[in-house]
Amino acid sequence: MGDPVWKNVYHLSDEQLTQLEAAETAMEKMDLSEAERILLAMLEHDFECIPVLSNLGHMYGKYLSEFESAVEYYDRVLAIEPDNAWARDARRRYARYLDSD
Numbered sequence: 001m002g003d004p005v006w007k008n009v010y011h012l013s014d015e016q017l018t019q020l021e022a023a024e025t026a027m028e029k030m031d032l033s034e035a036e037r038i039l040l041a042m043l044e045h046d047f048e049c050i051p052v053l054s055n056l057g058h059m060y061g062k063y064l065s066e067f068e069s070a071v072e073y074y075d076r077v078l079a080i081e082p083d084n085a086w087a088r089d090a091r092r093r094y095a096r097y098l099d100s101d
Contacts, residue, residue: 016042016046016049016051020055023038023039023042027055027063032064039052040056043056048076048080050080053073053076053080054073054086054090057071058090061090061094071091074094078091
């Protein structure tokens with residue numbers, strides 16, 4: 001038996017996959033400036049790339065505690081893909097930290 005095959009459901013190019021891996025590695029190494037640079041550059045080329053939007057939401061929420069930005073990125077994911085349960089749950093997690101006026 002081989003390793004399970006990951007299905008590229010978002011039809012990302014090899015370059016996009018490499019960039020996402022580099023951004024995720026940078027996050028793991030706590031090089032958040034580099035991760036942000038990579039992800040924002042990717043977003044300039046495809047402003048509706050769900051994996052990029054999700055990673056930005058994750059980074060802003062978990063690593064930077066910028067909950068409003070995290071919620072905004074997850075809102076963008078949900079506008080494109082309303083049934084994305086992971087984004088919906090993450091958005092809910094970070095939204096509870098925002099002031100409700």
